Every structure is written in structure tokens, then in C-alpha cells.
Amino acid sequence: VRCFPHIVNLACKAVLGAMTDMSYAVENAANYVPNDDSVTTIADAIRRDPVATTRTLVCVIRASSIRRQYFAEVQKALQQKDLQLLRDVDTRWSSTLLMIERVLLLREAINRFLSNREFEELCKYQLSDVEWDTLEAYKKILAVPHAFQQRLSSEKTPTLCDVVPSFEAMLRVWQCQKLELPDMACVIDAGMMKLESYRNRSEVVPAYVLAMGELSYPVSIPFGS
Numbered sequence: 001v002r003c004f005p006h007i008v009n010l011a012c013k014a015v016l017g018a019m020t021d022m023s024y025a026v027e028n029a030a031n032y033v034p035n036d037d038s039v040t041t042i043a044d045a046i047r048r049d050p051v052a053t054t055r056t057l058v059c060v061i062r063a064s065s066i067r068r069q070y071f072a073e074v075q076k077a078l079q080q081k082d083l084q085l086l087r088d089v090d091t092r093w094s095s096t097l098l099m100i101e102r103v104l105l106l107r108e109a110i111n112r113f114l115s116n117r118e119f120e121e122l123c124k125y126q127l128s129d130v131e132w133d134t135l136e137a138y139k140k141i142l143a144v145p146h147a148f149q150q151r152l153s154s155e156k157t158p159t160l161c162d163v164v165p166s167f168e169a170m171l172r173v174w175q176c177q178k179l180e181l182p183d184m185a186c187v188i189d190a191g192m193m194k195l196e197s198y199r200n201r202s203e204v205v206p207a208y209v210l211a212m213g214e215l216s217y218p219v220s221i222p223f224g225s
Helices: 004-019 042-048 050-062 065-077 093-105 107-114 117-125 129-151 160-180 182-202 206-212
Strands: none
Touching: 004 093, 004 129, 004 182, 042 050, 042 129, 042 182, 050 065, 050 093, 050 117, 050 129, 065 107, 065 117, 093 107, 093 129, 107 117, 129 160, 129 182, 160 182
């Protein structure tokens, strides 16, 4: 049975696969070009892939010193702290969460940047209000496994006893989010299915059983191990 952080990783990759085309997150990937379809619903936004759109916008801004400088000037004009846009990578699922959090924080600056006629060729990366709302929902969904992984990644505090309860807690939180965000059910279900596929296997791992103090069958542990 895989360790819990790795299972969380698999669940998050399943969620990301339902959110966006992660092939655009690999190194040297081509820029994503969003379609021109109108976006009026969350379902429209999911199909248009606001994560891939955001990722490409981040890349094209970061790739030009002129664009980076102007973006910094926009933040200064808005009396915001000078923050860099963050780009995600396919090898670290949490980087997508961090990228989304940063662009949401800098939403006003991004919109102001894209209103400059000098960068008119980037207007295709402008997000609609519905797409911004979709990114907000994605942030909430990805924040759940991120919180549990952070909690169970302590180097000094034993966390093995928290593994099985964490399975249940993550499933409960995501289930509540399905009620709160019904349009995101297909995205959340992808992660829940992956978690559930491993949950039952954890119940037969002696280390988990001992840590929980619920030993239901004999386990031989040699002295000195």
C-alpha cells in the first residue's frame, strides 16, 4: 500500500486531469490557445480550460522583460506589493494551486495589464467573470488535499495515527464541497474515486492499525526493529 502523501498526490493528479490539460504544464510545452466560444456557465468555463489559459498568460508575461516591467508598474499604480506571477509544473501538483492563488490575488493587476493596447495580442487570454469564479472554485478544491498533506508532512511530530482519519476527513470535506459547488461534482469525484480506491487497502496495513490502537489480529514485531 502506498504512503498517504503519495495517495494524496494521485488523488490530486486525478482532480487536475478533470480540471485542465496538464500536457501544457510540461517543460517547453506549446502555448495554449483558448477557443473563442462564449462563456456563460461554469460548464462553459471548464471546457475552455481557464487553468491552461492562465498558465500560458503567466508564461508569456514572464518570458518578456518589457511585460514583466509593465506588470510591476501596474501593481505599483494599484498600490499593490510587487509580486511575481507563478507558473505551475506537471511534476508538482501543489504548484497549480499556488499559481491559481497568485493570479486570483493579482486579478485586478492582470485585467489592467491586458487592457493595455500595446499588449493587444494577449487579449485572447482575458478571463471572463465566470472563468475567474471557476478558478476560485478550483482553489477551494485543491486546498483540501494541500492542507492534509501539509499536516501529515511533519518531520518531528508522529503523524501515522492521523492517516486513516485523514482519508475519511478528506472525503467528507470534498463531499461537502460537492453540495456547495454542484457544477464541480465531476472534478471532485475524480479525486474522491482515487481516494476510495486506496482507503480499504489501508485497513489491512499493520502499521496503520497499530498507530490507531485498534489491533484486530496478531501482528509479530521483532524486538530491536
